[in-house]
Amino acid sequence: MRKTLVISIIFLLFSNLGFTQEKITENEKEHILLLLDKQTEAWNEGDLEKFMETYWKSDKLVFMGSRGPTYGWQATLDGYKKGYPGKTAMGHLEFKILDLRKIDTKTVFLIGRYELxxxxxxxxxxxxxxxxxxxxxxxxxxxxxxxxS
Structure with a gap:
């Protein structure tokens, strides 16, 4: 009996600590989608600096691509400039959102597809x-x- 009670308490604690999701509000969803709209607009104008305004301007920013992780806002911008040196290389970008979830009160997780x-x-x-x-x-x-590929 005691073992069942302990297991039940542990289960209840873990079910309330990080395993539940907060619901994203319509206002938050709108702001996230505007952020992605700003990205596509900037990319399609060939403006990488404007595109990067949607990223955290911090050395703690992480970008993971085919070459592994890049740390920092400036290094990420430099990587984009190297990989996409002009409008011809950049082309026309479109996003499709596949999943959008709120992790906590100030953090959102998004999965998407891009077509360039x-x-x-x-x-x-x-x-x-x-x-x-x-x-x-x-x-x-x-x-x-x-x-x-």
Whole structure:
């Protein structure tokens, strides 16, 4: 009996500590989607600096791509500039949101698909973003993007 009680208490504690999800509000969802709209608009204009405004301007930003992790806002921008040196390489970007979940009161987890249409060859792939509300605004703090070969 005592063992059953202890197991029940442990189960109740763990079910309430991080395993439940908060519901994302319509207002939060709207702000997240506006962030992605800003990204696609900037990318399609060929403006990487504007595109990077959606990322956390911190050395703690993490971008994970095919070459492994890149740490920091400036290093991420430099990587984008190297990989996409001009409008021809950048092409036209479109996102499709596959999943959007709230992790806690200020953190959102997003899974999506990207399609990059270019004269030099199209790219498609998937991405996961961790987006956090910092100083009153939503910013990407972690981006893991992978292409399909």
């Amino acid at each position: 249409t270019r004269e030099i060859g199209d790219l498609i792939g998937h991405f996961t973003l961790i987006i956090q509300k910092i100083d009153g605004g939503w910013v990407i703090i972690s981006d893991h993007s992978s292409g399909v």
